[in-house]
Amino acid sequence: MNTDCIFCKIVHGKMPSSIVCEDEKAMAFMDIAPVAKGHVLVIPRVHYDPITATPDDVLAHLIGVVKQVAQAQVKALGANGINVSQANGRCAGQLVPHIHFHVIPRSDGDNKQMKWVSGSYADNDEMASYAENIRAAL
Ligand code: AMP
């Protein structure tokens, strides 16, 4: 447990939460400041952060829980869309440094703004050079 981490406090019952489901590896609970009502956070019980330091088996398990929560949001809330998001680092908008997935139910006409502002490359060569840099690091 990371004693400074609010999500670790939730896992260990030292902070209240509204739990949706839990198992030996993961917990899903309500986000207290929902983007849309029914917004759920899915976290591992063990403190990992960021995604690049989280074991593959933990990530695989978390994404399975994300899917189950999304299915339940469709069934229970009548959501006709779901956003799944996950931020790493302050510059990416992460506030709580314990890996978590946001699972946000969406509905037609909900007027939520979750739009990325699209950019562009100077040309295809510039895009290809980014691809090459990433490929070389894999
Ligand atoms: P992020 O910006 O991706 O790190 O998101 C952190 C999320 O945690 C935000 O959406 C917060 O509303 C949520 N949050 C912070 N504290 C709590 C808490 N005690 N219980 C539930 N959700 C929380």
Ligand code: ZN
């Ligand atoms: Zn933690």
